Amino acid sequence: xxxxxxxxxxxxxxxxxxxxxxxxxxxxxxxxxxxxxxxxxxxxxxxxxxxxxxxxxxxxxxxxxxxxxxxxxxxxxxxxxxxxxxxxxxxxxxxxxxxxxxxxxxxxxxxxxxxxxxxxxxxxxxxxxxxxxxxxxxxxxxxxxxxxxxxxxxxxxxxxxxxxxxxxxxxxxxxxxxxxxxxxxxxxxxxxxxxxxxxxxxxxxxxxxxxxxxxxxxxxxxxxxxxxxxxxxxxxxxxxxxxxxxxxxxxxxxxxxxxxxxxxxxxxxxxxxxxxxxxxxxxxxxxxxxxxxxxxxxxxxxxxxxxxxxxxxxx
Amino acid sequence: xxxxxxxxxxxxxxxxxxxxxxxxxxxxxxxxxxxxxxxxxxxxxxxxxxxxxxxxxxxxxxxxxxxxxxxxxxxxxxxxxxxxxxxxxxxxxxxxxxxxxxxxxxxxxxxxxxxxxxxxxxxxxxxxxxxxxxxxxxxxxxxxxxxxxxxxxxxxxxxxxxxxxxxxxxxxxxxxxxxxxxxxxxxxxxxxxxxxxxxxxxxxxxxxxxxxxxxxxxxxxxxxxxxxxxxxxxxxxxxxxxxxxxxxxxxxxxxxxxxxxxxxxxxxxxxxxxxxxxxxxxxxxxxxxxxxxxxxxxxxxxxxxxxxxxxxxxxxxxxxxxxxxxxxxxxxxxxxxxxxxxxxxxxxxxxxxxxxxxxxxxxxxxxxxxxxxxxxxxxxxxxxxxxxxxxxxxxxxxxxxxxxxxxxxxxxxxxxxxxxxxxxxxxxxxxxxxxxxxxxxxxxxxxxxxxxxxxxxxxxxxxxxxxxxxxxxxxxxxxxxxxxxxxxxxxxx
Numbered sequence: 001x002x003x004x005x006x007x008x009x010x011x012x013x014x015x016x017x018x019x020x021x022x023x024x025x026x027x028x029x030x031x032x033x034x035x036x037x038x039x040x041x042x043x044x045x046x047x048x049x050x051x052x053x054x055x056x057x058x059x060x061x062x063x064x065x066x067x068x069x070x071x072x073x074x075x076x077x078x079x080x081x082x083x084x085x086x087x088x089x090x091x092x093x094x095x096x097x098x099x100x101x102x103x104x105x106x107x108x109x110x111x112x113x114x115x116x117x118x119x120x121x122x123x124x125x126x127x128x129x130x131x132x133x134x135x136x137x138x139x140x141x142x143x144x145x146x147x148x149x150x151x152x153x154x155x156x157x158x159x160x161x162x163x164x165x166x167x168x169x170x171x172x173x174x175x176x177x178x179x180x181x182x183x184x185x186x187x188x189x190x191x192x193x194x195x196x197x198x199x200x201x202x203x204x205x206x207x208x209x210x211x212x213x214x215x216x217x218x219x220x221x222x223x224x225x226x227x228x229x230x231x232x233x234x235x236x237x238x239x240x241x242x243x244x245x246x247x248x249x250x251x252x253x254x255x256x257x258x259x260x261x262x263x264x265x266x267x268x269x270x271x272x273x274x275x276x277x278x279x280x281x282x283x284x285x286x287x288x289x290x291x292x293x294x295x296x297x298x299x300x301x302x303x304x305x306x307x308x309x310x311x312x313x314x315x
Numbered sequence: 316x317x318x319x320x321x322x323x324x325x326x327x328x329x330x331x332x333x334x335x336x337x338x339x340x341x342x343x344x345x346x347x348x349x350x351x352x353x354x355x356x357x358x359x360x361x362x363x364x365x366x367x368x369x370x371x372x373x374x375x376x377x378x379x380x381x382x383x384x385x386x387x388x389x390x391x392x393x394x395x396x397x398x399x400x401x402x403x404x405x406x407x408x409x410x411x412x413x414x415x416x417x418x419x420x421x422x423x424x425x426x427x428x429x430x431x432x433x434x435x436x437x438x439x440x441x442x443x444x445x446x447x448x449x450x451x452x453x454x455x456x457x458x459x460x461x462x463x464x465x466x467x468x469x470x471x472x473x474x475x476x477x478x479x480x481x482x483x484x485x486x487x488x489x490x491x492x493x494x495x496x497x498x499x500x501x502x503x504x505x506x507x508x509x510x511x512x513x514x515x516x517x518x519x520x521x522x523x524x525x526x527x528x529x530x531x532x533x534x535x536x537x538x539x540x541x542x543x544x545x546x547x548x549x550x551x552x553x554x555x556x557x558x559x560x561x562x563x564x565x566x567x568x569x570x571x572x573x574x575x576x577x578x579x580x581x582x583x584x585x586x587x588x589x590x591x592x593x594x595x596x597x598x599x600x601x602x603x604x605x606x607x608x609x610x611x612x613x614x615x616x617x618x619x620x621x622x623x624x625x626x627x628x629x630x631x632x633x634x635x636x637x638x639x640x641x642x643x644x645x646x647x648x649x650x651x652x653x654x655x656x657x658x659x660x661x662x663x664x665x666x667x668x669x670x671x672x673x674x675x676x677x678x679x680x681x682x683x684x685x686x687x688x689x690x691x692x693x694x695x696x697x698x699x700x701x702x703x704x705x706x707x708x709x710x711x712x713x714x715x716x717x718x719x720x721x722x723x724x725x726x727x728x729x730x731x732x733x734x735x736x737x738x739x740x741x742x743x744x745x746x747x748x749x750x751x752x753x754x755x756x757x758x759x760x761x762x763x764x765x766x767x768x769x770x771x772x773x774x775x776x777x778x779x780x781x782x783x784x785x786x787x788x789x790x791x792x793x794x795x796x797x798x799x800x801x802x803x804x805x806x807x808x
Binding site (some may be wrong): 097113261 | 574
């Protein structure tokens with residue numbers, strides 16, 4: 001496989017995953033903004049949404065104030081935002097088109113149809129009532145693409161690089177949500193308690209689609225350290241850092257078997273996974289939740305660079 | 316009934332479209348010269364008679380949706396992604412009988428062999444020039460002549476392995492070759508996708524007609540490419556298809572063919588010349604390529620030899636090719652054989668290398684570099700089609716009978732300023748075929764581009780791509796000028 005092909009497949013998977021995450025973050029932010037609340041801090045929630053999405057800097061270079069309409073436009077429709085849903089779907093399709101020969105017909109058609117349908121949406125027509133429908137649609141498109149991938153692609157390097165992209169992006173997304181919201185999970189905040197925290201805890205879970213599964217797993221009310229444990233260490237939770245790194249390690253070891261060679265990226269990934277599989281939440285809080293997350297983000301980025309280097313993404 | 320609607324429409328058009336003598340006397344592929352349906356079309360004509368116009372239009376919409384979803388689009392230069400266009404598809408097939416096809420096949424094979432013999436000669440001893448059959452300056456002074464190719468020995472002595480020959484018909488028995496495409500002819504993916512689409516939408520039509528399949532093309536292309544691997548290569552050759560990238564208008568075809576053959580689709584920056592071979596940068600390091608099916612023009616192949624500003628090609632590729640370490644398909648320099656100034660000498664070329672008269676005729680051509688011809692052209696502009704010698708895609712041409720006086724005079728000025736740049740041909744009454752248009756079914760002019768492969772043997776797909784001019788009376792079938800395509804059937808006896 002060409003190094004460029006691997007690069008495109010990896011990023012294609014990341015963009016599809018990112019589009020879905022953008023939709024989910026937007027949905028959660030919007031829910032909170034809609035809540036009746038005292039004072040005028042309403043729009044402030046968008047600040048943390050933008051940060052979680054990695055879009056705060058870009059947004060404030062364009063707009064001075066937080067405004068629901070502007071934020072939604074920026075996250076969903078703005079081509080000048082490289083992580084907007086529109087940019088992600090366009091980039092995913094562009095990569096898919098460049099690697100049309102590696103994609104199955106089902107994969108390509110789901111990407112192509114997603115782009116064609118999305119480009120027909122006029123942002124000006126998106127009313128408050130319309131928004132949830134659009135966001136659901138984005139998530140369903142991502143699910144369709146993943147389904148086509150899982151059901152139709154050969155289990156060779158095409159699949160392995162796609163898996164790497166998906167789970168590196170997902171891990172990055174979950175980690176960034178924790179990075180932005182870690183303070184509502186800290187013990188002293190729990191003492192303060194109150195409705196706002198419950199809302200924030202719910203929001204964190206919702207932004208990784210885990211608000212219902214949490215109750216099935218823990219059978220108790222939201223506890224901040226449980227939420228942190230769930231998102232970081234739980235092996236069964238499909239968006240936890242742990243489960244992402246399980247998948248990443250499987251994809252990397254499949255690649256090593258296919259190519260007959262292990263490299264530095266395998267060490268990086270195994271190291272991070274060990275950290276997660278042997279970790280416990282009390283220790284993490286003890287040594288600092290925020291530091292842990294920051295360290296994870298650095299490790300995750302390093303893995304991305306190592307993979308690109310080892311597999312000649314840039315020739 | 317629908318067809319009768321079409322006939323009525325045709326009559327209206329004959330009176331309303333100005334200056335289209337061509338249409339009035341055009342031979343119709345289905346209805347001949349008006350004396351009943353021609354035999355190859357019996358079943359389709361009968362079927363068409365039972366169809367409702369609305370249903371046919373609905374089918375056409377379905378086909379277009381399929382094309383768009385599959386991504387069978389071409390990029391319009393300078394537009395954003397949403398502006399990708401479909402090449403219009405017509406659902407009424409163009410049909411060629413078995414005997415007609417056998418005659419075309421013999422003519423095409425003769426032509427392809429002669430063209431390649433000509434290229435070999437031009438880049439070696441130039442016997443044809445010495446024999447006085449072609450003026451020397453027309454060859455060596457031609458911008459399509461590549462002096463760097465002198466003395467190069469391509470495997471099997473073949474230069475153009477993949478050729479598209481544009482053929483038009485003017486009557487029951489008259490076929491003419493309009494031009495040869497010996498460089499990088501495109502359109503074969505449309506031939507294949509058109510058939511897929513038709514079989515998907517109208518399976519019953521294929522049950523009622525014995526239509527020769529075309530889906531062996533990718534396999535034949537692969538065989539042809541493998542047969543011209545560098546001499547002395549051990550084991551199976553590694554083949555790759557070189558594309559300028561996804562913003563090229565033919566990108567769909569590049570990725571389609573690479574996919575169908577199961578070979579890598581590479582861009583210039585994926586390749587490097589190292590240790591005496593052409594290598595592609597893979598996830599596991601460098602891997603050698605033996606045969607490169609390139610879909611970029613000669614000028615861009617190698618910045619060290621041709622255009623130095625090209626980023627589409629590979630530095631050092633040409634030296635490697637000269638040394639026989641990699642095969643480039645089609646060979647550089649093949650443009651000398653499809654140059655429009657050379658075209659008028661093709662009958663001579665066929666006789667010279669095969670010792671036989673051409674089976675397929677050329678369109679009579681006036682070469683504006685010849686004083687007598689030039690004088691004739693200037694006096695008969697309103698009747699002629701005038702083309703640039705190096706033009707393609709239907710750009711920069713004058714279609715005399717449909718041009719306004721002002722257009723003709725403007726063109727005359729260009730012609731006088733640069734006579735050697737032009738050839739002219741009489742306006743041919745291109746055959747028509749019933750075609751679905753807004754108001755019903757009506758005759759539209761068309762041509763035919765069969766695709767020939769030449770390696771260890773000549774391999775010809777049954778039929779080819781039929782291009783149809785969708786505007787009433789128009790004779791310009793190029794997709795860049797609003798032309799469409801039809802599925803093309805060769806009937807098996």
